[in-house]
Amino acid sequence: MNVLHLLTEIEKHDPEVYGRLDSRRTAMRQFAGIGKKLAAAAVPVAFGSMFRKAYGQTTLTVLEVLNYALTLEYLEAEFYTTALAKSGLIPAGASVSAIQTISTHETQHVAFLRTAITAAGGMPVAKPTFDFSGGSGSGTGPFKDAFNSYQLFLAVAQTLEDTGVRAYKGQAPNLLGKGDVLTAALNIHSVEARHASHVRQMNRAAGFAPTVKPWITGDDPGLGTNNALVAANYAGEGTVSQATINITNIGGQMISSGAASESFDEPLSRDQVLVIIKPFIKA
Amino acid sequence: MKSSMTTKPGGTLEAGLPRPMHRRNFLRYAGVSVLGTGLLAAACTKDDPNPLTYGETVNLGSGDIGILNYAYAxxxxxxxxxxxxxxxQYSGITAAETALLTDIRDHEVAHREFFKAALGISAIGGLTPDFSKINFSSRESVLATAKTFEDLGVSAYNGAGRYLTSADYLTIAGKIVSVEARHAAYIRNLISNGSFANSEVVDANGLDVVRTPTEVIILAQPFVRNTIDATNLPIA
Incomplete structure (x- = not known):
């Protein structure tokens, strides 16, 4: 296998490949080093690992996927139970009723995943101690008023739901061919998407984000002044190319780039998600 | 496409590649995904598949291609x-409803065109819809049908995922199904605010509805003049 030739070919299709790999020179130096140090048979393995790093892909076992999902569900479940326990935070009526519905589902997901992990012969991970301020345990992070300000609460809720959708989506390939486990993960994934859609509608109805839609346009969080706080959660959502097919104006249809980005939600790798949620876990 | 590459019918190119290069992104950037192959193949043939004649039976095919045709349908x-x-537009439609229903139209057209391009010469023809039971001037009739389609779509993608053998296709299906779920939640709220994820669609484990292709086709068939034959799909 001619690795350097392959890299040149990739560059034609992805001009940013060297950006992803650090730099062209570093990449070439690394490849040259790999070629010298390793037997030919080991080159594809080293090559694959470089690309996993570059494109944020890691192969996880089923139990790793389930425990990762459980950690995210712990986070969501405790976020909502804490909010519902805070009197006066969520307006009575339809708002509190909707958050109650979502909270119930997240608690059900925790129980379901713990059962599934045990049934698969694994050990469910313990619930971390959370810091919903996003301060890594200091309690003074940027979201410290999430349980005092309804607007900030809904901003965090929307971001958590949209990120949950991306996180499950990113694990689907790791569950390829895994039958019931894949189906269950997909069934949770679409429930999270229903939640995300609803919280976005709540943000719009409350006037906090008057133009936000139930779906994600470009890589815009749709949270106005809170956008900067959650930009990483939406990075990459704006893509309009799917499996090398450009969706904008596809097939001669009038599909705007905004609609093209909305019509496909994008995954996040576990590594990307862990970086995003790290500030919410007490070290 | 690369003459050295071969694709199993309904299969993927991945089996012929060294294991570390099975990565979805690698395939995408190397331009050798099956989806890419389909697109190029399409470019070599007629621009448009022949629209199907009224009442004609449509066989979705087998393997991953069959599942993609199922989604395309x-x-x-x-x-x-x-x-x-x-x-x-139905009477009494609001500006916000018009705007968001137009968005949904564009998303569904984008999904349709994506599958058509990705399937290339393997794509089924254009179906002839039968919307004679829908009263398009009635908000109630339109939204009830929209809810049926969106919930059906979510359950169909959720049910079909396990039968895909290609990680590329599974990821694409995942990218689409969550958008359908966003639509479903919006439409449901238009009918009754707060019903975005009620017990009709989410069970006591917090899981969404899943349907087999057979179950989905039975529910979709009344809206199509053609007969949809799903018997060659990985499960019937």
Missing amino acids: LEQLEAAFYIQVIQT
Whole structure:
């Protein structure tokens, strides 16, 4: 296998490949080093690992996927139970009723995943101690008023739901061919998407984000002044190319780039998600 | 496409590649995904598959291609429905509803066109919808049908995922199904605020509805003049 030739070919299709790999020179130096140090048979393995790093892909076992999902569900479940326990935070009526519905589902997901992990012969991970301020345990992070300000609460809720959708989506390939486990993960994934859609509608109805839609346009969080706080959660959502097919104006249809980005939600790798949620876990 | 590459019918190119290069992104950037192959193949043939004649039976095919055609069939129906919804808007429609239903129309058209391009010469033809039971001037009739289509779409993608053998296709299906779920939640709230994820669609484990292709086709068939034959799909 001619690795350097392959890299040149990739560059034609992805001009940013060297950006992803650090730099062209570093990449070439690394490849040259790999070629010298390793037997030919080991080159594809080293090559694959470089690309996993570059494109944020890691192969996880089923139990790793389930425990990762459980950690995210712990986070969501405790976020909502804490909010519902805070009197006066969520307006009575339809708002509190909707958050109650979502909270119930997240608690059900925790129980379901713990059962599934045990049934698969694994050990469910313990619930971390959370810091919903996003301060890594200091309690003074940027979201410290999430349980005092309804607007900030809904901003965090929307971001958590949209990120949950991306996180499950990113694990689907790791569950390829895994039958019931894949189906269950997909069934949770679409429930999270229903939640995300609803919280976005709540943000719009409350006037906090008057133009936000139930779906994600470009890589815009749709949270106005809170956008900067959650930009990483939406990075990459704006893509309009799917499996090398450009969706904008596809097939001669009038599909705007905004609609093209909305019509496909994008995954996040576990590594990307862990970086995003790290500030919410007490070290 | 690369003459050295071969694709199993309904299979993937991945089996012929060294294991570390199975990565979805690698395939995408190397331009050798099956989806890419389909697109190029399409470019070599006629621009448009022949529209199917009234009543003609449509065989979705087998393997991953069959599942993609199954999705393509559902997206054709959804797109045709929302095109009509926007052309003949129901009485009392609000500006916000028009804007968001137009978005949904565009999403479904994008999904339809994506599958058509990705499937290339393997794509089924254009289905002839039967919307004679829908009263497009009635908000109630339109939204009830929209809810049926969206919930059906979510359950169909959720049910079909396990039968895909390609990680590329599974990821694409995942990217689409969550958008359908966003639509479903919006439509449900238009009918009854707060019903975005009620017990009709989410069970006591917090899981969404899943349907087999057979179950989905039974529910979709009344909206299509052609007969959809799903018997060659990985499960019937």
